[in-house]
Amino acid sequence: MVGYKNYENTRLHIKNKIVNVDQYNGHTHERKQLLDILKRTTDSGESNSALLIGPPGVGKTTLVNSILKELQEDKKFNSSAVLVRLHGLIHTDDRLALKAITSRMNLDNAINGKVFGSFAENLSFLLACLQTGQRETSKSVLFILEEFDLFCSHHNQTLLYNLFDVSQSAQTPICVIGITHRLDVIELFEKRVKSRFSHRQIFLFSTHGDDIAIPSINQRIDRISNFLLLTNNNDFSSTYFAQWNKNIKQLMKDKKFICSMQRLLDISENEEITKNIMMLAVSKLNVEKPKISADDIEDELNIFEKDDLVQTVQDLSVLELCLLIAMKHHSEIYDLQPFNFEMILTRYNKFINANSNVQNVQRSVVLKAFEHIQNVELIAPTGTVMSRLQKEYQLFKLLITSQQITEAIKTMNGLPTEVIQWAGSSLA
């Protein structure tokens, strides 16, 4: 089963390439700016602060990681700088952040990674350590704060105030880099924090070239081919290797493929989605399906674009669907007014009585069906739930549009014709 091995290796190889993007290309200007700031902090002891802003998935963390990698290749860096990385989702308040900083800087009240003392003590101790540092002789400290906007929601923004304050005074050289996806992050600052921040914002947008304005389809396809082409020849037989790369090159020229990529690009410029779809397509490689075709990509894209609510509706029983149709009629007639169970039941009973060949069900069963619709969150109670109110009289609103219900009914199999007809006419 040599062929089998080949496919397994291919899958592994490509997934590795997609997940671990090691080299960062594009944004050379921004990268240089950031590198300069960090270098000036470590080499000449200037304190700085900067914000790295860009939409989610554009590669902010990748950029920072690649810069740090470059810095750490220099032997001097490790002896002349301390790196402190904080994450807004992990360090959810200043206390946790301080403990992390203290243990990372190996201060004296951190023993074996444990930090002793209360929040106030740690803070005053940390500040004492930072404030007694001299510009010329201290190690510089690089703070990298990811999810920076979450740090702004801390109490009084104490941590940010103190970090920026140290960076504004002639003390230990520190550099504060914040990474966030919010463009209006400056508006979250308190005025005194805002004054201490150096207003250096570096924006990353989804342009991977330096002189190309719009993330064009050709660029996107170049990136994808980079991911899909096999690069090292060691794990594969040479014939397979050549064949694979030839296939991929053909795929890149395929009209259908280019069309589906354009569809993706219209939805979002975020590359993560493309990567995910590639991952899914690559995962399906096996002996029976030796190569990726444009149809595979399109299938994945269709799955991605599917409406999940419509699929939820398609899973309902006929009774539940009838109730949903009754709700839809109610919303159409009364212009999105909220409804309760009794109204829907009346409307449903009218339909039952008009069509003798649909079976009649008990009220309690209908109520069960109604509750099931509530559990899958196709309807939701309006406003506050009043406990005094019986559940039959609670007001609900529909969380799904009429178009979605119609669409779901169109593609369902084995529905009674009466139900389909009733769904089409809201005058019943």
Add this chain to the structure above:
Amino acid sequence: MTKSPVKKLSRRKDSVTLSSQTVRSKAYRKIAESNSNSEDEEILKGTTFPMPVATPTKRKPPVDKTAAVTPPKMQKNSENEAPLTPQTPSTVLNKLSLNSPQKSNEFEPKKLFNNQYQKARKALHSCVPTSMPGREKELTDLHDFINDCLDKETSGSLYISGPPGTGKTAALSMILEEPQLLELKKVFVNCTAIKSAGAIYARISSELNLKTNSRTEKGNLTAIESYLKKNRKMILLVLDEIDQLDSKNQSVLYTIFEWPAKLNSKLILIGIANALDLTDRILPRLQVRCELKPKLMHFAPYNKQQLVQIFTERLKESNVSSIFSPVAIQMLAGKVAAISGDVRRALDIGRRVVELAEQQKNKGTLNCIENLVAVEEHKNNTVEAVDLKQVVNVLNNVYGTSQNLSEDSDDAFPLQQKIIICSLLLILKKAKNKDITIGKLHGVYKKVCQKRNLSAVDQAEFVGLCSLVETRGIMRIVGKKETRLHKVSLVWDEEEVVNALKDKQLMSSILQDTDCVGKL
């Protein structure tokens, strides 16, 4: 396991101030040693975050993530074996020797790049200056106030207000350094470094080296007050960012402001904050008794003339006046003074202008590194002044909104997001009903797409797109649960949106489609 060492705080605090040098150098040595530590290197690779291990206290730690990663009982056996008895920070600090070892030259910065630009940047760094141009009057006022109190041996209170970056703290630090205040006991507390308002008492009592047996807020308070009754020496208490001491009924602020009025307390109290009317607004009871009323002093924002003065003086001190042309300084100062009058902002912009000038100059010179020294000399002889264009460039970067920034960087919206924004504008312009939900917006958007033979995305994707537009700050979505009912509102001005989209044709064509609105 660990005693909360508040009792030892006073002693510890002392040792920190005495041996801060030692502490630091010890920390360096530790860092240097720990480079061999495997966990350390893992962190340096940037793959993991340092996880503080929650100390097992009686309180439950607020987040259990830490415990999930490294349970406290299962500690890795690292090379430096854990001591059998847990060391508290105070014991570690007590072991420190008081003579700091000689600094190695390892941390000396490279002097290679010390050119004119670097000097200029250093001069424009916002460290505490030696002289404060434009603040002479305030300085003399402060002098008079403190000397008055000293001569009469009475207590007094002063409240200093002013927007950030107007030199309030710098002025006070300068005053505190002066020789005639040496015999005075000085306490300087920045209230942002305090966890809660009540903790200020503990901080002050530790600064005054009071021996208290109780650790409560009340115990510290009584200790301070009894000390104030007994003391025979003047105390100068400076509280920076005093508005952080917000508490129930402002009891903390009232207590502090009432200290100077106590008999023979001999306390000079100076509070600093941003709000001009803090004492009138949140401390109205102080108005009742004359002796309680704090003297007010306001630091106005710097005007253009003062900013120009600050710049020229700083550059003159380091002999790099040639870098900035007077016109450039005028332009920069005028702009900052017109907007906030914040000197930090002005200095930051100045530094960035210098950077920009240096970069553009470096581009002009050669790129090879071998004859760097020769280039250095060459540069030092021909330092070009910053030209006006660079100043304007940086100013636009700082004060430009994100909107015109998007024009600069030419980032383009994906087509669908453009259409969403246009649909929103259409509803705002034409519809009678102005409260828009995501559901309504989606309806209009679908109709717009239909007209143009574009495939409209379904609702699940639409919500995602809306949140993407929201992160650009163009619109705001408010709501908790059901996405269909989230309220959408436009944050930017319509003109700005049109400019940012730059697709005037699409905009105008959609805005004429009134029948897409339907019966909204």
